[in-house]
Amino acid sequence: MGKGGGCVPSKKKVPSSIAAEATDDARAHDAERSAPIPIEEDQPPIGSSGNATSEVSVSVSHPVEKLKIFIVFYSMYGHVESLAKRMKKGVDGVDGFEGILYRVPETLPAEVLNQMKAPPKDPSIPEISAAELVAADGILFGFPTRFGCMAAQMKAFFDSTGQLWKEQKLAGKPGGFFVSTGTQGGGQETTAWTAITQLAHHGMLFVPIGYTFGAGMFKIDTIRGGSPYGAGVFAGDGSRQPSETELALAEHQGKYMAATVKKLFQA
Secondary structure, three states: OOHHHOOOOOOOOOOHHHHHHHHHHHHHHHHHHHOOOOOOOOOOOOOOOOOOOOOOOOOOOOOOOOEEEEEEEOOOOOHHHHHHHHHHHHHHOOOOEEEEEEEOOOOOOHHHHHHOOOOOOOOOOOEOOHHHHHHOOEEEEEEEEEOOEEOHHHHHHHHOOHHHHHHOOOOOOEEEEEEEEOOOOOOOOHHHHOOHHHHHHHOOEEOOOOOOOHHHHHOOOOOOOOEOOEOEEEOOOOOOOOOHHHHHHHHHHHHHHHHHHHHHHHO
16 A cells, blocks of 8 residues: 555556547546536336347426415305315416315314304315414415404414414414405404414414405495405305405415415525
């Protein structure tokens, strides 16, 4: 062994042809180092003959994972759920995004819901646990009002996020609201406004829609729910269903939230 642990070079003279090949190999190696990184090609399957063929393997491109907007809601009579489904359409309409519907757990027993004539819940929409919120890139929360504030079912869900708050797992995530109320003075704004405290304690970013819906925000010829805080519907005694304008506002909010999240990811 020589100095530095290297092998002692041979004193035999290297043939010129071999030296030329070594020089060419070194140049090729340097060229490979300076070339762009090649796209990986599929390797021949294990156990193949290994014979050279004229076939060119084609690399398989993996689909880019979409950003996810969770639409998390509570709906007793289906009004908020109708907004949520239309909101998903808005999110899905933005390239690179997927809206995912979830409902929060029910806190009322089945016999009470039957007495209140609440319809059965759509089994295709799963319940969400607090821990699952971490996987979202943005969250839209929907709920009906109870005396100008969110319904107890949604409040119970927020109360279950204590561990996420302790670890600040939701800090920096964009969030928004959409609501349902019984009357015009029943909390279209206060229901969302009083919910902002939930986002604030988690360090989330509140994303209101403002007046980005344009002329639709100023229509007064027909009853229309919604406010600068988010989409909304007037349920009345429960028999009134969302109008096309209210549904269009919900779809707009889905698009607006996705566009906002996109800007944050591009920043």
